[in-house]
Amino acid sequence: MxxxxxxxxxxxxxxFQKMNHEPKPCSVGIGLGSHDLSVAAVTADLYHRGMFPLIVFTGATSRTTATRMPRGEAEHYRDHALELGVPASAILVEPNARNTGENIRFSRDLLVDRGIEVSSVLLISKPYEERRAYATARKLWEGVEIVSASTPMxxxxxxxxxxxxxxxxxxxxxxxxxxxxxxxxxxxxxxxxxxxxxxxxxxxxxxxxxxxxx
Incomplete structure (x- = not known):
């Protein structure tokens, strides 16, 4: 109890963890992997609202998700976003990250490898990890504007x-x-x-x- x-x-x-940012159009939306599929749903909704032209879903598995998302968090997020009408051509999958720092670094490197220029990121996380994700991205991805978003509830x-x-x-x-x-x-x-x-x-x-x- x-x-x-x-x-x-x-x-x-x-x-305190909520950053209370107003969503705005950004170069890319990055959905941080976790056990919570609502992150993928929020990312899909923001895509449909025209907030970004491209999504990166990032995440391997953790002790919380190994059973419920055996193919990896990013892959399951991708599947959910496809069910919500996001075209496959608008989604990149980063399947290796196992913590927030790796989510940011591996997503950044994937975009660089694809030759995609990024000036701003709409970073989608669980509500109670907005501030942590924001502080991590600001540290590891200099020169890029970071806007936070999560399930609004x-x-x-x-x-x-x-x-x-x-x-x-x-x-x-x-x-x-x-x-x-x-x-x-x-x-x-x-x-x-x-x-x-x-x-x-x-x-x-x-x-x-x-x-x-x-």
Whole structure:
């Protein structure tokens, strides 16, 4: 049973992780692989809205997706986008990345290899990983404008769609931890963490939401 305090703290982290960017036309849309097919759905919707002419889906498998997406996250994302009417000619697949840094670097390198010029990226992730993805892309892909996007829904509704509250909270805490420790490792830009966010994170860790910590 997740306490009211834990839900309140999770809401603080959820709100902080959202970048609240307004989608705008970009050179390419990059959908970051995960267990959540809604990332592919949002990417497809943005494509149909004319936000980019080309999609890169990036991701291999992880312990969360090895069973449900055995051909790799990017391949399953591609299939879902095709079902949603995106033409195959508009999709590139990067099948090897196993973390956010590799998602960015391998997608960047794929586009360079194809001779595709990129001045801006609409970066689509899970809602609770917008800030982490943004900070990583800003660090690893200099000179390119990064715009963040994700499924536009509140925390409670998102948890219902995933069907596993503990998984969502654990991954939310994991994303927050990486904002704290990865800048020192050169993986992402450092960002200021407001005191209420830091306190919420510490309380959730103390209550055992730690399975996704490094």
């Amino acid at each position: 997740i306490s009211e305090q834990a839900w309140a703290d999770a809401q603080v982290l959820w709100d 509140p925390l409670a509704e998102y948890v219902d769609t995933i069907g596993d509250p503990r998984l969502v909270l654990d991954m939310l805490i994991g994303a927050q931890q990486r904002l704290l420790i990865y800048p020192d490792r050169g993986f992402m830009l450092r960002q200021e963490i407001p005191a209420p966010v830091a306190a919420a994170y510490e309380r959730l860790c103390s209550h055992g939401f730690t399975s996704r910590l490094v």
